[in-house]
Amino acid sequence: MTDLKQIFEARRSINFFDPEKKLEDGLLEKIINLASLAPSAFNLQPWELIAVMSEEAKRKLFPLTNNQQKVLDAPVTLILIGDAAGYEKNNPVWDELGRMLENKDALANTQQFAYALYGSTPERQLKFAESNAGLLAASIMYAAKYYGVDSHPMSGIDFEGIKKAFELDINKEVVMLIVLGYFEQSKTLYPRRYRKTFAEMVRIV
Numbered sequence: 001m002t003d004l005k006q007i008f009e010a011r012r013s014i015n016f017f018d019p020e021k022k023l024e025d026g027l028l029e030k031i032i033n034l035a036s037l038a039p040s041a042f043n044l045q046p047w048e049l050i051a052v053m054s055e056e057a058k059r060k061l062f063p064l065t066n067n068q069q070k071v072l073d074a075p076v077t078l079i080l081i082g083d084a085a086g087y088e089k090n091n092p093v094w095d096e097l098g099r100m101l102e103n104k105d106a107l108a109n110t111q112q113f114a115y116a117l118y119g120s121t122p123e124r125q126l127k128f129a130e131s132n133a134g135l136l137a138a139s140i141m142y143a144a145k146y147y148g149v150d151s152h153p154m155s156g157i158d159f160e161g162i163k164k165a166f167e168l169d170i171n172k173e174v175v176m177l178i179v180l181g182y183f184e185q186s187k188t189l190y191p192r193r194y195r196k197t198f199a200e201m202v203r204i205v
């Protein structure tokens with residue numbers, strides 16, 4: 001599927017994954033590389049992923065998802081992690097920007113501005129991590145559909161439990177899970193749910 005409109009119309013949250021169908025070699029990497037074109041503030045890309053694929057890791061994750069069966073059935077569940085400290089100077093994206101800018105002051109000023117916007121309070125740090133990672137999440141689901149792979153986002157999960165079980169650093173926040181795989185064809189998907197209309201969503205001023 002290559003038409004973007006068709007991809008948007010075809011993506012659904014798939015509750016039932018075929019346990020027999022794995023992702024072919026290299027496909028996960030293609031999906032993530034395509035999704036990595038998602039925009040992010042200052043291009044800082046404050047995100048990471050853990051790809052839960054082994055039986056052992058799936059068993060560890062399953063009870064932390066309110067026993068959502070798709071985690072066991074699907075070949076991959078991504079733990080999407082937002083980096084609440086992703087604006088800091090040790091982010092290698094700053095080095096790349098530094099090489100592009102003409103003088104050192106310009107880089108220091110930009111970093112200072114990013115700190116004021118995204119790092120100066122815990123609320124801003126969290127918003128920075130989650131808003132950017134949310135864009136990656138949507139991009140992953142549409143990139144997956146482009147490659148014919150179904151997906152399911154999940155936040156009905158034990159965020160703190162997953163953070164502990166998968167040994168995330170203090171600044172790293174679990175944003176959501178994204179299950180990837182193929183629809184179990186013997187099941188029926190519920191119809192597409194109601195969407196708000198333009199008039200309900202948009203206030204023109």
Ligand SMILES: Cc1cc2nc3c(=O)[nH]c(=O)nc-3n(C[C@H](O)[C@H](O)[C@H](O)COP(=O)(O)O)c2cc1C
Nearest residue numbers: 011012013014015068153154155156157176192193
């Ligand atoms: C951030 C997020 C978290 C979600 N968490 C869950 C979940 O834990 N369990 C579940 O069955 N569906 C979950 N969903 C799926 C939504 O119910 C689904 O996206 C919505 O009903 C629209 O359906 P569609 O994606 O098929 O268009 C989640 C969706 C999003 C975006």
